Amino acid sequence: MIDYVKILIKNLAPSTLEANPLLNFFDNINLSTGELKTTNRNGNKVTPSKNANYNGLEFKIYDTGTITLSGSLHKYWNSGAHNFNDFNIDALLLVLNDLKNKFGIIPNQCILKCLEIGINITPPIPTNEIIDNCFLHKTKSFEHKHNSDEGNYKQWVHSQYIIKLYNKALHYIRKGFSIDIEIMRFEIKYTKMQKLNEKGIFSLQDLINYGLHNFKDEVLKEWQNVLYFDNTTRIDTLSKTIKKRLLEYSNPNYWTRLINNKQIENFKNHRKQLKEITTKNSNNIQSSISKTINNKIDFLNIKTTQIDTLTILSKRVVLKNICRVTGINISMQKDESILLSHTGLKYYYKSDKKIFEQIKRTYLSKKWFNSNFEIQIKEIAHNIRNKSSNTNNKQKRIYKPTQLNTLNMLGI
Incomplete structure (x- = not known):
């Protein structure tokens, strides 16, 4: 989810990141004058910084000593390649653990x-x-946007957050990925932290403690706030x-005229009428999407207790009806099975x-x-x-048949 x-990292020395072999920092320098860049493309003053990128994340160390990290944690999970697959709570925890191990970044020191x-x-x-039939969000008109990362998308800008909607599959197909299903992306981008702070969320650790599943009602509410x-x-x-x-009603200009003419009560009444007509005489697409979102959020936030995403239990003691590689229960397979197979x-x-x-x-x-599914099963x-x-x-190389194995003597 x-x-x-974008996070501000506290209590981490810039020298720690600068010395990290995974990061190559570059200064923004004017090649003609040799001066550090002090203004952005809009002419606004900026603090000079050193920048480095790793797996889709950008590290910035400012001359003041401030450190920021920005980018997609979902893309990081996919080695910076994409974010069109599922990114569940276990994957998020794995990413945070990886950032801690590789860069010394601790969630409770990451200010959102x-x-x-x-x-x-x-x-x-x-x-x-x-997307074509999503006209307004609350009373906000949409904006068509484009950037190199997300492609074309529709968004509605509010004072503290932005609602974004786009065709995730189409964007990555154009990038050369092979995707044979529809993927719709709906998201809330919190540009101001007031709403999160009111929930007690200030750091990444606060976010984990709060629980991503607790955003479900908010996501569903904002989807229903779309005039569809x-x-x-x-x-x-x-x-x-x-x-x-x-x-x-099928003309977005009809609705924007009501808003622009400040006919808010009229707008609400007609929106209510549209809802009533749709409920009785359509396939209720918006409601169907709400159910899909609801189920998907539940799915992504179930922590799996059987599987260790870091090591997949590959080193643990082999038990009956447990795959010796994955540590997964394989009691549904033949009694003599020792590995997870096609059946499992x-x-x-x-x-x-x-x-x-x-x-x-x-x-x-x-x-x-x-x-296709059969090929995936075969390859797994x-x-x-x-x-x-x-x-x-490997065990045979380490412990040759003639070599005394102390672990075996101890029954381990």
Whole structure:
């Protein structure tokens, strides 16, 4: 659910980051004069800084000693490549742990300055059709935007936050990725921290403690605040008066005129009428999307207790009905099974997609991520077998048959 963040890092010495072999810092220097850059492209004064990038995150060390980090934690999870797949709570915790281990960045010392909470879903109808029929958010007109990271998107700007809506799949297809499903992205970008501070959220650690699942009501509320015209509305049985009204309602200019003329009560009444007509005579696309968002947020925030996302239990004691590589229960397979196989993978795909997705992330090469289901199953099982074989071979290299193994003598 978390995507873009901008954080101020406290109690971390600039020299620690500057000495880190994973980071290459560069100054913004005028090549003609040799002077440090002190103004941005708008001519506003800026504090000179050294910048470094790693896996989609930008580190900045200002001359004042201030350190900021900005970028997509979701992209970081994918080595900076993309953010169109699922990014659940376990993945987020893994990212934060990785930042701590590699750079000494501790969540309770990361003060939030900007935050995006969003959700990727597969909508019931084409994403572009949905976007085209989202007219207003509350009483705000939309803006069409484009940037190199997110492509084309629609947004509604409020004083403390921005609502963004775009076709995530289309953007990455244009970048060369193979995606065969619709992916709609809906997100809240908190540009001011007041709303978060009121929830007791000041740092990344506060955010984790608060719980991402507790943003579900807010995300759903903001989606319902979108004025959506449902193209699936059936008009055959409607009166001429209502048909005429629907024709007006289908035009975004009709709604913006009401707002611009300060006819707020009139606006509310007509919006209510649209809602009533849609509820009785359409496929209720907006409500259907709400249910999908609700279920997806629940799915992403279930912590899995069976699987260790850091080590996948590969070094633990082998127990009966437990895969010796993944540590996953394989009691649904044959009694003599020692590794998770096609049968077990298909079982988890149907009964516990959370576990399946985590196994997939760990044991499926990115080369096969967009292949069909049967190929994915085959490749995951193959990689698990290879992992087991490689571990056995390593053990044989370390402990030759003629070598005394103290661990075996101790029964370990």
